[in-house]
Amino acid sequence: MSSGSTAAFEPTDPVEEETARRVTAAGVRASTLRALPTTPVFRPADTGLSHPTLRRLLQAGIIEKVGHGLYRRLDAPLVDLDLAEVAARAPLGTLCLVSALARHDLITAIPEHHDIALPRGHGSVTTPAPVAWHYFDAATFDVGRTQVSIEGTAATIGLYSPERSIADAFRLRHQVGQEVAVEALRTWLRRPGASPADLLRTAAQLPRARRPIAEALAVLL
Structure with a gap:
């Protein structure tokens, strides 16, 4: 798959299946998901993600805003926000x-x-x-x-x-x-x-x- 294609998953459980559905519906690309940091909380400035991309990730329920300039991956464990x-x-x-x-x-x-x-x-x-x-x-x-x-x-x-x-x-x-x-x-x-x-x-x-x-x-x- 090219880096510009939309993300494709092979879900192994209901949670992954729902994530795959939301990712596909929001048109989030595989390259965008790979750009997300592996740490639960991150700042967009550290990732190079654009504002439109952040909006798509928010709409897809992949991330949530937890503070001024701070976002959290919803599939990540809870941390001291x-x-x-x-x-x-x-x-x-x-x-x-x-x-x-x-x-x-x-x-x-x-x-x-x-x-x-x-x-x-x-x-x-x-x-x-x-x-x-x-x-x-x-x-x-x-x-x-x-x-x-x-x-x-x-x-x-x-x-x-x-x-x-x-x-x-x-x-x-x-x-x-x-x-x-x-x-x-x-x-x-x-x-x-x-x-x-x-x-x-x-x-x-x-x-x-x-x-x-x-x-x-x-x-x-």
Whole structure:
């Protein structure tokens, strides 16, 4: 079959059969389907798909729009669309505070929203996702910052290390709560390889963090 022909399928189950019917009815070409990324969530700008082609794919029920400039393949597994949208709109966005602590399994609480840090001075970001934006000093923004994959997508998002997340929780304990900070520290101390000295070195790079952590360590150790 030439790349310009309409897609032809050999369905093996009812779902594939229905997909084949919709693809044929919408006149979607095989080359267009091959251009779709294998990751569930994607941006058209990364694929070269034209607006008319996107409309045909939407009409055929092959993709759906899930956010500003973001689309999802309907045959793909569900992913964290909120984080995918945050990553698309704010590439420097970094999971912090309660969200980061939960991601590292340092607390039992389930976050009600995503805590996302941006360097101070960054423009405001608007997203329908439940996000609490935090603006951290640009000079220390990268302390303990790593990148992690957003499952099911090609995107990544920033994530602060356990040590940085604990330090932030103590220096901003008026926001997250003293009990949350202490729980995270206690859980972290029980883990193999946890080094209070490393934690204090990280805290020393941030404002108002080292003293409350040192005081908590004196009680817990």
